Amino acid sequence: xxxxxxxxxxxxxxxxxxxxxxxxxxxxxxxxxxxxxxxxxxxxxxxxxxxxxxxxxxxxxxxxxxxxxxxxxxxxxxxxxxxxxxxxxxxxxxxxxxxxxxxxxxxxxxxxxxxxxxxxxxxxxxxxxxxxxxxxxxxxxxxxxxxxxxxxxxxxxxxxxxxxxxxxxxxxxxxxxxxxxxxxxxxxxxxxxxxxxxxxxxxxxxxxxxxxxxxxxxxxxxxxxxxxxxxxxxxxxxxxxxxxxxxxxxxxxxxxxxxxxxxxxxxxxxx
Amino acid sequence: xxxxxxxxxxxxxxxxxxxxxxxxxxxxxxxxxxxxxxxxxxxxxxxxxxxxxxxxxxxxxxxxxxxxxxxxxxxxxxxxxxxxxxxxxxxxxxxxxxxxxxxxxxxxxxxxxxxxxxxxxxxxxxxxxxxxxxxxxxxxxxxxxxxxxxxxxxxxxxxxxxxxxxxxxxxxxxxxxxxxxxxxxxxxxxxxxxxxxxxxxxxxxxxxxxxxxxxxxxxxxxxxxxxxxxxxxxxxxxxxxxxxxxxxxxxxxxxxxxxxxxxxxxxxxxxxxxxxx
Numbered sequence: 301x302x303x304x305x306x307x308x309x310x311x312x313x314x315x316x317x318x319x320x321x322x323x324x325x326x327x328x329x330x331x332x333x334x335x336x337x338x339x340x341x342x343x344x345x346x347x348x349x350x351x352x353x354x355x356x357x358x359x360x361x362x363x364x365x366x367x368x369x370x371x372x373x374x375x376x377x378x379x380x381x382x383x384x385x386x387x388x389x390x391x392x393x394x395x396x397x398x399x400x401x402x403x404x405x406x407x408x409x410x411x412x413x414x415x416x417x418x419x420x421x422x423x424x425x426x427x428x429x430x431x432x433x434x435x436x437x438x439x440x441x442x443x444x445x446x447x448x449x450x451x452x453x454x455x456x457x458x459x460x461x462x463x464x465x466x467x468x469x470x471x472x473x474x475x476x477x478x479x480x481x482x483x484x485x486x487x488x489x490x491x492x493x494x495x496x497x498x499x500x501x502x503x504x505x506x507x508x509x510x511x512x513x514x515x516x517x518x519x520x521x522x523x524x525x526x527x528x529x530x531x532x533x534x535x536x537x538x539x540x541x542x543x544x545x546x547x548x549x550x551x552x553x554x555x556x557x558x559x560x561x562x563x564x565x566x567x568x569x570x571x
Numbered sequence: 572x573x574x575x576x577x578x579x580x581x582x583x584x585x586x587x588x589x590x591x592x593x594x595x596x597x598x599x600x601x602x603x604x605x606x607x608x609x610x611x612x613x614x615x616x617x618x619x620x621x622x623x624x625x626x627x628x629x630x631x632x633x634x635x636x637x638x639x640x641x642x643x644x645x646x647x648x649x650x651x652x653x654x655x656x657x658x659x660x661x662x663x664x665x666x667x668x669x670x671x672x673x674x675x676x677x678x679x680x681x682x683x684x685x686x687x688x689x690x691x692x693x694x695x696x697x698x699x700x701x702x703x704x705x706x707x708x709x710x711x712x713x714x715x716x717x718x719x720x721x722x723x724x725x726x727x728x729x730x731x732x733x734x735x736x737x738x739x740x741x742x743x744x745x746x747x748x749x750x751x752x753x754x755x756x757x758x759x760x761x762x763x764x765x766x767x768x769x770x771x772x773x774x775x776x777x778x779x780x781x782x783x784x785x786x787x788x789x790x791x792x793x794x795x796x797x798x799x800x801x802x803x804x805x806x807x808x809x810x811x812x813x814x815x816x817x818x819x820x821x822x823x824x825x826x827x828x829x830x831x832x833x834x835x836x837x838x839x840x841x842x843x844x845x846x847x848x
Contacts, residue, residue, distance in 0.1 A: 320840070351841065357679045360841045383681045392675035392844060395601065395667070402600040409593025410680040412586055436604070452676065 308371050310335040310460050310492035311356060316365035318351055318516075325351045327516040328365070333509070335459075336490035338482075340503045342536075343513030344544040349496040350391075352513075353462050356494070357387055369460055381460075383411060388453035389464035390446060396438025400429060400448050403437055404455060411456040423451040426481060428474070442469035450478065454485065461485075463495040467502055475499075479506055500537040510536070512543045519543055587689075590682050594690030595697075598664055612698050616652040616706040623648040624714045642716040643802045644772065649707055649718050650798060651771050653729055654791055655762050656702045657736020660695030662743040662758035669752055675844045684834050688827060691744070692737045699733065724801050727812050728794050734819040735790045736762065738826035745833030748842065770795045790818040 309332035316329040326348045333339040341349040354360035356367050358378040367374040372381040394403045401420065408416035424430045427447045432440055437448060446469050453461060466482065467475040479502060486493055497503050503510060504524040511521040520527065520543060524536050531539045602608050627644045668674050677687065711717045718725060739762050746754050768782065769791035775783055786792040793815040800808045837843050 318841075350844070354841060354844055359675060359678055359838060359843050361835070361838045379681060379683060382679060385679070387676070387679045389675070389844075393672040394676065395597070395671040395673050397604055397671075398597070398600045402597075406593050406597040406600070407676070407680065409596060410590050410677075410682050412589060412681070 308335075309333055310370055311339075311494055312366075312368045313352070313356065314366045316352065316355060316367060317363045318348075318355060318360065319363045325516050326355070326362075329516070329518060331511055331518060331521070333492055333494055335492050336486065337509065338486055338493040338495065338507045339509040339511065340507040341494065341496045341511050341513055342498075342500075342503065342540060347513040348516040349513055350464065351516075353387075353464060353494070353496060357385070357462060358382070383456060384458055385460045385462065386411075386453040386456055386458040387462045387464075388449040388466060390442075390449070390468045391464065392449075394437050394445075394448060394452060397436055399434050399436055400424075400440065400444075400451075401433040403448065404451060407452050407455055413455055419455060420451075423454055427451050427478070443471060443474060446470055447474070447478070457489065459489070459491055461491055461493045463493060463497075465497055465499075466495055467497075467499060475502070482506065500535065500540060504536050512540070514543060514546075586681075587683075587686055590686045591690045591693065594682065594687065595693055598667070598690075598694045601667060609701065612656070612702040613705045616649070616656070616702045617709060619648050619652060620645060620706040620710055621713065624710060624716070627716075628714065642710075642714075642718070643799060645710050645714065645716050646718050646721070646798055646802060647771050647795065649703055649710070650728055650732055650794065651766070651769075652703055652706070653699055654732040654736045654769075656699045657695050657733045658739040658743070658762040659736075659758065660698035661691045661737055661740025662747070662761075663698075664691050664694045665740075665744040665747060666752075666755060666758060669747060678843055684831055685827075688741060688830060691740070695737060695740060696733060699736075721798075721801055724797065724807050727815075728798055731790055731794050731812075731815040731819055734823055735794075738819070738822035739765075741826040741830045745830045748833045748837040751842070751845075765789055765791060768792065774799060787814075788818065790815040790822060793818070 311333040313329055313331050316326055317324070318326040329348070329352060331339075341352060343349050351360065355362050356369065356374065358367075358374045361375070369381045370384055372378075374381060398406070401424075404420045404423070405416060408420060413419050420433075424433050427450060429444070429447055429451060432444055432448075437445060440448060446467070450463075450466060453463070461482075463482075467478050470478060482493065483506065485491055493506070495503075495506070508523055509521065510524055510527060511518045512527070513519065520530075522530065527539045528534070528536060531542050533539050533542065623644050627642070630644070668677060707718050721728075740758075743758050743761050746757055768778070768786040769789055770778070770786060771791075775786055775792060775796055778786060793811040797808050797811040797815070800806050800811070
């Protein structure tokens, strides 16, 4: 009897490299994210997370390597994938002079959303934006803007969602509600989420897989529980600090080989 | 849930027109909520027309030429403003995206660069009409001169100057993508580089031969020469129109290619997410 083939990963990155003149920002990065799961790229500033996300989105062209999303090659057929993806980042704004509703209407048009007014109303309610919908985006608080950016990212009910700091600027209560919303969204739609976050508690809660980056490379990866166990730490934040400060596993556990001791090809340069 | 974008619904002429409409809507929302932006569109064309109108009245009292060809200066002012505003209309709409740090969102949406270019040019045409029509109407009231009396040739002149302005504007947008907001001032002065050679206020024949050759490769020169032929000689020169159309076809093709090349360069250099205030 033939075995059922596993579905292709929603995101597949293969030997992805980005260099700027003499700076190697991302160095032969390979990973995949299974459909219906949440994965995180973690790392200090300049580790290459944003560069990697930008290449997955097609905003940045890789020097070498391939990216496919939903089985679609992002270098050659990006416009076939973009309607099924979306993105949110606190570092990319929505026009401040437009009201929240106007911004969402414009993006509903760009994504070809049917019954846009209804979808916008749903999102406003779910993300607690109803009271601010007719205010210019520039007058919203940082937390309200983060929720608006998330509403924009969810307008087209994407199969793949790339989120940079999805709960930045949110109070703990709102942050928790957004995490619950994202979990529900992922589970009901079998959506795939790749996020970059410095909130380790968030990553522990949302992600089944974590890729730790330093100097443009994945230096370790696994589930949050696996990483915590492997590094003998109490939480993911301590694991992050070990990796960011280059404290090798082998230094603390001489019987284990640290991620930096795997070979000379690990030594990339950060952006 | 009600929204989901259908895969098939993102292709084809209908989807393209819907995305272009969405971008135009984005600028309509912006202008609707910002009266200084609307005022800016009509302010300079109106002031220019008032000044040059009085100059025309003064010159007409001193020169038989201006009595015979009444309105030639006012028409030149208004048509020059069409060219200037068409260029500025493209680059200012693009600058709005840079100022608001919105390019990252736009370029991860299904909006294609060609559709973005179409929206920029459409907005440019709307901006030109908002800017120039009040000035043209004011000229009728103040000086009893109507540029609309030119009739159908006016449409040809207007269209050619629009297209030339778009070409310049698109190249400026490319430079803005490559060099960021440090190159913002180019948007304001780039088109003025062609003003001395476009035979706007004086005929081509007053230029030295070598300069006439340079002027000849500008579509605007053929438009303004054509305008004088209509107003002074009362003839419509189809040869000048054909020259302008051919040159504009080349200009627009090159400018779109330049825009796309700079867009690719911005993607190679990782500039799109960095562009901002």
